[in-house]
Amino acid sequence: MSKAALIVIDVQRGMFAFPDQPPHDGEAVLSRIASLVARARETSTPLIFVQHDGGAGHPLEKPNEGWGVHPGTGYREGDAVVEKRNPDAFQNTDLQERLADLDVSTLVLTGMMTEYCVDTTCRRAFSLGYDVVLASDAHTTFSKPGLAGDMIVRHHNEILGNGFAKIETAADIEFKQYEALQ
Template sequence: MKSTLLVIDVQQALFDETPRPFEADAVVERINTLTGRARAAGVPVVFIQHEASDLEYNSAGWQLQPGLQVKEGDAKLRKTTPDSFLRTELEALLASWRTEHVVICGYASEFCVDTTTRRAAALGYPVTLVSDAHTTHDKPHATGEQIRRHENATLPNIESFGPEIKAIATSEVRFAD
């Protein structure tokens, strides 16, 4: 099945300011492992960057986190909502690559990662949520670790979209062109 890897919102303002997201450095390392495997298999890599009034396009905070290994040929996509498909070219890109399956990682587990995962499934794409390569900040009601566990447990239980959503660790993700 032809896959595409989506790396959502791993940006300086979201990763490098204190307090940092849960396992921020480890998540970046895991994402680099995933992007390396994807490229080796000829699988497209898309870096998605959020913008808002406090995260302006092309500002220092809007830039990708410096630890990410971004290569020539990787796609970059701008978005303004938690849904990476809404008012973006993502769906057209996936169609042009004949994508049949998406692999999702990044930030924030309960917002952009969750929303994009649900939208991808609603559009007919089976989704692999990389269970240890998405993160978020602690919130008053739950830690970043608890939120990640919640998303990993909840999203795979959504069957009504049709396509399967599965949550697996970076070490288990395999790409085939």
């Protein structure tokens, strides 16, 4: 039987290291992700954390403190982790092989940053044939000059919901309902 997996993209300490520029709704997003992680554990749903290595001098440089998965996600030592260096969590990683080994056909996506790694991974997952569910209130980004973070999140929920992903709030996601959608 095919099943769902929860993917937590780039929710790392370094993303919350700028008190003058916090992620949009950051603490609430962390709370919603932690709730999804807890529910995934309760239902034995595969759970994979993705970590981005931004390279030398970047806030997410491996192995600096910013590299670590944010503890507010519910991450536990020993959880499955995929390391990446590109916005696409599949590019040059073993994510697809891990999902195949787990017989996963549906991905529930959460994380950071909405317009980069969440968007790119969502589109790639769709193109690889996965059913994708985007937790509409469990991904976030930073405000940009001329474009607030909440607008970026809403825009991507709208765009990705038009063909790439099913859009649901974190509270409405029940992992077992996605088994064998294909």
